[in-house]
Amino acid sequence: MISNLAFYLFSFILLASAVMVVTSRNPVHAVLFLILGFVNAAVLFLLAGAEFLAFILAIVYVGAVAVLFLFVVMMLDVDFAALHEGFQRYAPVGALVALIMFAELAFIAGNWAIAPSGSANRLFPMPEHVTNTVALGQLIYTSYLPLFQLSGVILLVAMIGAIVLTHRDRQRSLHQNIAVQHARKPEHTLVMVNAKLGEGAALPVQPTEKETL
Amino acid sequence: MSLFWDTNLGILILTVLKTLALVVPLLIGVAYLTYFERKVMGAIQLRKGPNVVGPFGLMQPFADALKMLTKETIIPTGADKVLFVLAPMITFGLAIIAWAVIPVNNGWGIANINVGVLYLFAISSLGVYGVIIAGWASNSKYAFLGALRSAAQMVSYEVSMGFVMVTVLILAGSLNLNAIVLAQKHLWFAVPLFPLFVIFFISGLAETNRAPFDLAEGESEIVAGFFVEYSAMSFALFFLGEYANMIMISGMTTVLFLGGWLSPLPFLANGVLWFLIKVFICLFVFVWVRATLPRYRYDQLMALGWKVFLPISLVYLVAVAGAVEYFGWLPNA
Numbered sequence: 001m002i003s004n005l006a007f008y009l010f011s012f013i014l015l016a017s018a019v020m021v022v023t024s025r026n027p028v029h030a031v032l033f034l035i036l037g038f039v040n041a042a043v044l045f046l047l048a049g050a051e052f053l054a055f056i057l058a059i060v061y062v063g064a065v066a067v068l069f070l071f072v073v074m075m076l077d078v079d080f081a082a083l084h085e086g087f088q089r090y091a092p093v094g095a096l097v098a099l100i101m102f103a104e105l106a107f108i109a110g111n112w113a114i115a116p117s118g119s120a121n122r123l124f125p126m127p128e129h130v131t132n133t134v135a136l137g138q139l140i141y142t143s144y145l146p147l148f149q150l151s152g153v154i155l156l157v158a159m160i161g162a163i164v165l166t167h168r169d170r171q172r173s174l175h176q177n178i179a180v181q182h183a184r185k186p187e188h189t190l191v192m193v194n195a196k197l198g199e200g201a202a203l204p205v206q207p208t209e210k211e212t213l
Numbered sequence: 214m215s216l217f218w219d220t221n222l223g224i225l226i227l228t229v230l231k232t233l234a235l236v237v238p239l240l241i242g243v244a245y246l247t248y249f250e251r252k253v254m255g256a257i258q259l260r261k262g263p264n265v266v267g268p269f270g271l272m273q274p275f276a277d278a279l280k281m282l283t284k285e286t287i288i289p290t291g292a293d294k295v296l297f298v299l300a301p302m303i304t305f306g307l308a309i310i311a312w313a314v315i316p317v318n319n320g321w322g323i324a325n326i327n328v329g330v331l332y333l334f335a336i337s338s339l340g341v342y343g344v345i346i347a348g349w350a351s352n353s354k355y356a357f358l359g360a361l362r363s364a365a366q367m368v369s370y371e372v373s374m375g376f377v378m379v380t381v382l383i384l385a386g387s388l389n390l391n392a393i394v395l396a397q398k399h400l401w402f403a404v405p406l407f408p409l410f411v412i413f414f415i416s417g418l419a420e421t422n423r424a425p426f427d428l429a430e431g432e433s434e435i436v437a438g439f440f441v442e443y444s445a446m447s448f449a450l451f452f453l454g455e456y457a458n459m460i461m462i463s464g465m466t467t468v469l470f471l472g473g474w475l476s477p478l479p480f481l482a483n484g485v486l487w488f489l490i491k492v493f494i495c496l497f498v499f500v501w502v503r504a505t506l507p508r509y510r511y512d513q514l515m516a517l518g519w520k521v522f523l524p525i526s527l528v529y530l531v532a533v534a535g536a537v538e539y540f541g542w543l544p545n546a
Contacts, residue, residue, distance in 0.1 A: 002221065028349060032296075035342070055331035063338025067345070067368055071361070074349050131327045133388055 007047055014040035027073045035066045052133040231323045235312055239460065244274035246456045250500045257504040277449075284445035289352060292442070296350035301443065301450035304343030308457035311336040315464045316391045318474045318485040329390035330378055333465055337374075337420060340458065341367040344422075344439050347451070351442040359438025362428050362511065369515060370419040373522040377413045380406060380530045381469050383537055394473035403470040409529055410470045412522050414498070417462035419518065421455060424503035428511055463495035464488075471495075 017040065020033040038061045045054035124143070127135045140148050195201035217223045248263060248270070255262025263270035288297055314329040316322035326332060341364050348360020382388055384405070385396040403410040419426040428438075440451045467473055467488060474488040509517070537543055 032346070051326065051328045052331070055328050055335050058335040059331065059338055063335060063341075063371070064368065067341055067364060070345055071364060074345075074357075075361075131388075133328060 003047060007044070010040050010043045010047070014044065027076070028070070031066065031070045031073050034069075035062055038062045038066060050132060052131075052136055228323065232313075235317075235323060236309060239309065239312060239457070242460060243453050243456045244278065246460065246496060247277070247452075248274050249496070250456075250503070253497065253500045254504045257501070281446055281449040286445040286447055287442075289442050291352040293350040293352070296346050297442075298447065300343050300347035300350060301440075301447045301454065303346065304340065304454035305450045305457065307336055307340050307343065308454050308461055311461045312464070314390055315461075315468060316394060316473060317488045319395075319483070320391060321474075321485065322391065325389065325391055328388045330382055330388045330393070330469075333390075334371075334375060334378060337461070337465075338367075338371050340420070343451075343454065347443070348439040351439075353442050355441045356439050359441070363422050363439060366419055366422070366426065366428065366514060366518075369518040370416040370522070373412060373518065373526045374416040374420065376523070376526040376530050377406075377409045377416070378469065380409055380526070380533050383530075383534055386543065390468050390473075394468055394475065397472040397475060401470060401472040401475075403472075406470065406529070406533070409526060410466075412526055413470065414466055414495075416518075416522065417466065418499070418502060419514070421458040421462055423455070423459065423499060425506040425509050426514055427508060428514060459496060459499050460492065463492045463499070466495050467491040 014037055017033040017036040021030045021037065024030045024033060038057065042054040042057045042062070045051075045057060124139055127138070130138075191203060193201045193203060218227060251273075252262040252270075254260075263273040266272040266276045288294055311333055313323045314326055314332050316325070322329075344363045344367070345360050348356045348358075351357070381393065381402055384402060385393040387393060387396070418424075422428075440448060443451060471491045472487075473491075474483050474485055476483045476487050
């Protein structure tokens with residue numbers, strides 16, 4: 001009974017904060033409501049007995065992703081009025097999409113039934129007598145190891161992509177390249193010019209080669 | 214009688230009592246930690262420290278608290294009022310609720326949950342919100358700069374802290390803090406993982422924004438950092454939150470590396486006293502570091518986190534995992 005009440009309480013807060021994410025006028029408030037939503041989703045996982053997922057959600061989304069998100073939103077100079085001009089215009093489209101989604105969900109929920117033999121046909125039945133951290137580990141690091149590694153590689157690719165997109169070598173700092181310095185010969189840098197008496201000397205014009213110090 | 218304690222009401226009353234038994238000493242500890250810090254720093258710097266209020270200045274924390282309570286809370290114009298008031302509560306509250314899983318003696322935690330380490334890590338990673346929200350809600354440049362600095366700092370040091378924790382739980386074979394302490398029965402993890410122990414403690418300094426990593430409140434550059442606009446009780450909550458966080462990090466260090474309540478000498482009994490002594494030693498080192506070392510420069514701080522601690526902890530993690538697998542030292546395998 002109490003766990004049912006807790007479920008309704010936390011899912012109500014989750015839905016309310018999700019609504020506030022979309023409707024709040026201030027983007028920083030929106031992100032903070034998003035964080036509240038994440039926390040409540042983690043609590044719902046806890047209520048379902050998935051303690052590992054709950055805390056990973058809290059650590060990854062609340063502790064890391066949302067912090068960076070908040071960072072960016074705070075630094076942006078957003079014109080709040082301009083942001084809300086579009087709201088009126090796009091509201092009907094959004095409402096339509098929401099209606100379709102809701103209808104689909106209602107359709108699925110109305111017709112959904114788990115076959116009596118369903119749980120017997122599972123590839124990996126719920127293990128008993130182990131905590132769900134151990135159970136997850138035993139699956140991920142054995143049967144699904146290639147997929148797990150692959151998802152890691154995908155994340156790595158995304159990270160490298162982000163760095164490549166944003167990294168610009170502006171040549172602002174003077175790097176010392178020791179290999180270039182060692183390879184330099186006197187004829188690269190020294191020119192002997194004979195100065196004639198009474199005329200002085202000028203360096204012959206050379207194509208300058210750009211190189212690091 | 215035993216039936217009553219198994220009902221919902223009984224569990225509720227029991228939990229409240231347990232919480233009170235933990236939180237009240239903790240709050241007194243937080244108050245006296247401020248006194249302890251001032252005394253120790255006084256001794257290190259050849260001063261007397263507080264010595265006027267009460268015998269040996271022992272009533273100083275209460276005098277400070279009364280002063281803070283009677284002052285006026287000022288909310289700056291243009292501040293986001295709700296968030297401005299909320300931020301110190303978040304900071305202080307998070308420092309307190311982390312204690313829900315820390316076992317002070319065998320089975321003496323409020324909640325003995327399976328994923329205690331994850332809980333601690335999640336709570337300590339939430340601590341950054343109090344700082345960011347305070348900086349943003351103050352509507353002040355100095356506060357905002359301080360908040361940005363400390364957010365970047367806390368996020369950076371969390372990464373290596375996470376890897377250190379993973380290494381510990383590979384050796385312990387459990388995420389349960391009680392089980393982690395029991396796994397150190399023969400050898401505290403501070404011995405085989407000594408470099409990680411040092412990294413963890415230094416990251417703890419950075420995580421709590423303590424000297425030499427107190428850039429968030431670098432007085433000489435940005436006045437007081439993220440809480441520059443706070444006054445009276447809201448300031449006191451930040452102040453106490455910092456000290457509560459110090460105790461929390463000391464508690465985490467004790468549980469993860471120093472064998473919690475386990476006695477260091479085989480002929481002495483284990484007990485909660487050992488836990489307190491170890492936490493106390495960690496706190497002393499916190500104060501000692503503050504009184505001794507100058508503040509880091511910001512780029513040095515970032516370089517230390519990302520270029521020194523992260524690679525060391527990563528390599529150590531791989532080495533420990535490899536050794537454990539190769540020699541078959543895996544616990545509960």
